[in-house]
Amino acid sequence: xxxxxxxxxxxxxxxxxxxxxxxxxxxxxxxxxxxxxxxxxxxxxxxxxxxxxxxxxxxxxxxxxxxxxxxxxxxxxxxxxxxxxxxxxxxxxxxxxxxxxxxxxxxxxxxxxxxxxxxxxxxxxxxxxxxxxxxxxxxxxxxxxxxxxxxxxxxxxxxxxxxxxxxxxxxxxxxxxxxxxxxxxxxxxxxxxxxxxxxxxxxxxxxxxxxxxxxxxxxxxxxxxxxxxxxxxxxxxxxxxxxxxxxxxxxx
Amino acid sequence: xxxxxxxxxxxxxxxxxxxxxxxxxxxxxxxxxxxxxxxxxxxxxxxxxxxxxxxxxxxxxxxxxxxxxxxxxxxxxxxxxxxxxxxxxxxxxxxxxxxxxxxxxxxxxxxxxxxxxxxxxxxxxxxxxxxxxxxxxxxxxxxxxxxxxxxxxxxxxxxxxxxxxxxxxxxxxxxxxxxxxxxxxxxxxxxxxxxxxxxxxxxxxxxxxxxxxxxxxxxxxxxxxxxxxxxxxxxxxxxxxxxxxxxxxxxxxxxxxxxxxxxxxxxxxxxxxxxxxxxxxxxxxxxxxxxxxxxxxxxxxxxxxxxxxxxxxxxxxxxxxxxxxxxxxxxxxxxxxxxxxxxxxxxxxxxxxxxxxxxxxxxxxxxxxxxxxxxxxxxxx
Numbered sequence: 150x151x152x153x154x155x156x157x158x159x160x161x162x163x164x165x166x167x168x169x170x171x172x173x174x175x176x177x178x179x180x181x182x183x184x185x186x187x188x189x190x191x192x193x194x195x196x197x198x199x200x201x202x203x204x205x206x207x208x209x210x211x212x213x214x215x216x217x218x219x220x221x222x223x224x225x226x227x228x229x230x231x232x233x234x235x236x237x238x239x240x241x242x243x244x245x246x247x248x249x250x251x252x253x254x255x256x257x258x259x260x261x262x263x264x265x266x267x268x269x270x271x272x273x274x275x276x277x278x279x280x281x282x283x284x285x286x287x288x289x290x291x292x293x294x295x296x297x298x299x300x301x302x303x304x305x306x307x308x309x310x311x312x313x314x315x316x317x318x319x320x321x322x323x324x325x326x327x328x329x330x331x332x333x334x335x336x337x338x339x340x341x342x343x344x345x346x347x348x349x350x351x352x353x354x355x356x357x358x359x360x361x362x363x364x365x366x367x368x369x370x371x372x373x374x375x376x377x378x379x380x381x382x383x384x385x386x387x388x389x390x391x392x393x394x395x396x397x398x399x400x401x
Numbered sequence: 402x403x404x405x406x407x408x409x410x411x412x413x414x415x416x417x418x419x420x421x422x423x424x425x426x427x428x429x430x431x432x433x434x435x436x437x438x439x440x441x442x443x444x445x446x447x448x449x450x451x452x453x454x455x456x457x458x459x460x461x462x463x464x465x466x467x468x469x470x471x472x473x474x475x476x477x478x479x480x481x482x483x484x485x486x487x488x489x490x491x492x493x494x495x496x497x498x499x500x501x502x503x504x505x506x507x508x509x510x511x512x513x514x515x516x517x518x519x520x521x522x523x524x525x526x527x528x529x530x531x532x533x534x535x536x537x538x539x540x541x542x543x544x545x546x547x548x549x550x551x552x553x554x555x556x557x558x559x560x561x562x563x564x565x566x567x568x569x570x571x572x573x574x575x576x577x578x579x580x581x582x583x584x585x586x587x588x589x590x591x592x593x594x595x596x597x598x599x600x601x602x603x604x605x606x607x608x609x610x611x612x613x614x615x616x617x618x619x620x621x622x623x624x625x626x627x628x629x630x631x632x633x634x635x636x637x638x639x640x641x642x643x644x645x646x647x648x649x650x651x652x653x654x655x656x657x658x659x660x661x662x663x664x665x666x667x668x669x670x671x672x673x674x675x676x677x678x679x680x681x682x683x684x685x686x687x688x689x690x691x692x693x694x695x696x697x698x699x700x701x702x703x704x705x706x707x708x709x710x711x712x713x714x715x716x717x718x719x720x721x722x723x724x725x726x727x728x729x730x731x732x733x734x735x736x737x738x739x740x741x742x743x744x745x746x747x748x749x750x751x752x753x754x755x756x757x758x759x760x761x762x763x764x765x766x767x768x769x770x771x772x773x774x775x776x777x778x779x780x781x782x
Binding site: 222 | 409411412413415420448449450454458463464473
């Protein structure tokens with residue numbers, strides 16, 4: 150079985166995000182970017198399935214600016230076999246919306262014919278949590294979202310989902326699109342030899358136009374603002390004083 | 402001329418940094434107290450290809466350049482210079498065996514070195530010969546089956562802890578041409594160790610004397626050719642010096658990052674202390690020093706990779722400059738922390754203690770100046 154893993158280049162989770170002065174979004178110029186952490190978990194899952202023998206090829210795909218090739222190299226260094234870069238924007242600040250991404254992914258799936266698509270449950274930049282679901286609808290495939298456990302067995306897969314209040318186990322028909330949650334696995338570090346080998350693995354470069362997908366945004370960003378700065382705390386002298394203050398604030 | 406690291410170099414740095422932050426940094430203080438590094442760290446290190454960074458992939462190594470390796474050690478050292486340096490010494494041995502060992506030697510030792518099933522130490526310095534290393538007196542006399550070693554090695558990082566000791570011994574007459582390199586395995590009869598040295602820094606890595614008393618080794622444990630050991634030892638040090646410098650740089654960068662953060666939080670006279678121009682200038686001076694050190698270090702590493710005729714001089718210059726400014730920056734970072742910098746909890750005094758030895762070992766910085774001036778005078782003619 151072939152697995153397609155969708156990975157997104159996002160602002161690194163360690164970077165302190167700053168809003169651009171015109172309020173149009175987060176400043177991404179000269180900021181460290183890396184693979185969406187949930188997508189890293191998806192890549193790890195695909196590689197583990199390959200190591201277990203249930204998968205014979207792992208193809209990573211990324212849609213965005215040309216620099217997303219660095220993100221794909223990370224996937225290749227972790228162990229993906231080859232990569233497909235779909236250039237859909239020139240400006241690092243242009244976010245490709247979930248529907249456009251899902252349409253491109255559908256076209257890639259039509260071409261590659263994988264038996265499974267893996268992706269992160271959401272990207273940490275826009276937190277949309279929509280691409281996997283939209284892709285499922287476009288393909289007419291089953292979907293398993295928020296997966297914390299995945300077991301593929303022939304023509305079906307058993308997926309444990311992290312839902313509010315606990316875990317839910319579902320059985321879906323293959324082929325399927327599975328979006329993964331934080332606790333599915335702990336992604337490996339790419340080893341030195343694999344980092345060096347990643348350079349030699351094949352990476353196809355396509356454009357959104359190659360797949361006939363219009364990526365023009367349908368959403369208009371009205372404004373972006375930084376969260377209000379945390380107010381300074383207050384040191385209280387005793388528990389009684391603490392309780393009194395909390396009552397005063399209506400917290401107890 | 403291109404000063405940007407390649408995509409691979411960025412990936413290498415990030416991997417080593419993240420590994421260090423997760424698997425080394427949280428335990429650095431504990432290991433220092435325990436005066437040892439748990440051996441179960443090393444298989445995790447080796448899995449990432451960090452056990453044999455210069456060793457070719459035919460023997461299980463990663464085949465990195467010297468320049469790539471400086472990224473590895475700078476990044477790891479941001480977690481703990483003592484642990485990073487221990488790994489640097491193991492890798493120096495790997496580089497020497499890969500470069501100078503016979504096919505049999507490589508086949509036998511390199512796979513275990515790369516997988517870190519065996520940890521290697523480098524033994525050159527003796528109680529009576531440090532800077533004047535070619536005056537070493539540990540003897541290796543020919544026997545029917547190999548060599549019999551007698552003598553002492555001093556200040557050996559990993560002494561009593563490592564599994565194999567790459568030792569420079571005298572097989573011939575006085576002077577550098579009478580020196581050979583041999584491999585001595587832990588457990589060999591006649592091999593023993595002095596008490597653990599109580600050191601100012603680098604306390605996580607065990608250091609002791611290594612003693613040979615009629616210690617017999619087979620002939621096949623000769624590394625390379627007889628009489629060439631001093632050349633090998635010096636070649637090992639050229640790369641080793643780059644890594645010792647890189648480790649100092651990583652430690653200093655951690656100290657600067659911490660100080661930058663602290664000066665934005667600590668308040669005095671009604672404002673955060675980073676609002677005082679005297680301290681702003683101090684921060685800027687620290688940044689300037691480390692950026693200059695980094696560019697210089699990478700240039701020296703590039704020279705060694707390119708086998709430039711003056712690479713030895715550049716490695717020496719970079720070692721002296723980078724380790725000096727790194728110590729200064731760490732010390733400044735401590736000063737910016739005020740009294741808290743002096744407390745172990747903040748992790749800064751450890752960096753100051755750790756980085757002090759980088760100015761001393763793998764050739765003191767005074768010897769580095771000697772190497773530089775000799776080359777200058779030779780070039781002048």
